Amino acid sequence: MLRGNPDIGVYNALPRGCELCRLGGKLVVYITGECGDNCYYCPVSTERFGKDVMYANEAEVKSLYDFIYEAYRMNAAGAGITGGDPILAIGRLTKLIRLFKDEFSSDFHVHLYTSGRYVTNDVLRELERVGLDEIRFHPVKEDYLKAVEKALKFRFDVGIEVPSIPHEKEFLERIVEWGVKKGVKFININELELTERNYQSLNVQGYRVSHGLTGVKGSAELALSLLRKYESKNVALHYCSSVYKDVVETRTRFLRIIKYSAKPYENGTPEGTIVRAIVKSNSDLSDIGEKIGEGMWSISPDFSSHFSEVVLVEEHPDQRRLRITEKLINSKT
Incomplete structure (x- = not known):
């Protein structure tokens, strides 16, 4: 049965990383803006994309210890690490995960986003060694699914997270069917967002905002239709809208910061x-x-x-x- 409100649909259990995001408990770690893929719909800002910069929540930082400080400021229960593609900064990435675990204990939940382009068995072994809890793949090409298959042999939770692009319905169906067949733990489908950086590329293809401030017309409908189509499969399916990310996830994180560090x-x-x-x-x-x-x-x-x-x-x-x-x-x- 589909649970949730119109801006978040869920079949079966949410991934642990999503649960903590909903509570505002995840520190947002932007570990690098470097990326080998240049997706036309990428929402990352011009100030970050392609640049080797780091951000803890919304603030640019220079040291890995700044992430520890920011985690204390909000009493974080975990961290979500994104980019760019964090695997391009694998040394920095593994050191930071280890710092989190050493400082806050093994219960501090860490999830990671990657396309899979640079994921090898050696990379996965290092991530497992330092205690990564959850890895989320955004396979922009079907060839990247080989990395997902490799990851399924390791101890962390493995999922797929993709944007709902209206004219790529068949591609999305193949990705979901593959994930169901291979036994990934969850599949997240996010509403496609029109941002300051990608709006020209999306406008050229006829995409316009019709949901909230950034949600692209037709994206939510496609995501929810996929959830209904595959609801009987033995996999956790989750749709998350741009409205939910802004109104709920960001707000609850801000409320948590206020609770623990407001003057x-x-x-x-x-x-x-x-x-x-x-x-x-x-x-x-x-x-x-x-x-x-x-x-x-x-x-x-x-x-x-x-x-x-x-x-x-x-x-x-x-x-x-x-x-x-x-x-x-x-x-x-």
């Missing part, structure tokens, strides 16, 4: 943002806030009525501190 003067909202007040004062306000500049203080909005001019700001709680709104309040008038 006392930052008020969390149900939407996963923080609100704080900025005031001018020559007095010492360290009991209710933090100095952020000469004569400038960041304080809780709860104390804003004590000041004549207050700027209320709403921001994302991650390290970028992306500002959503800014409002000047004259509380003494």
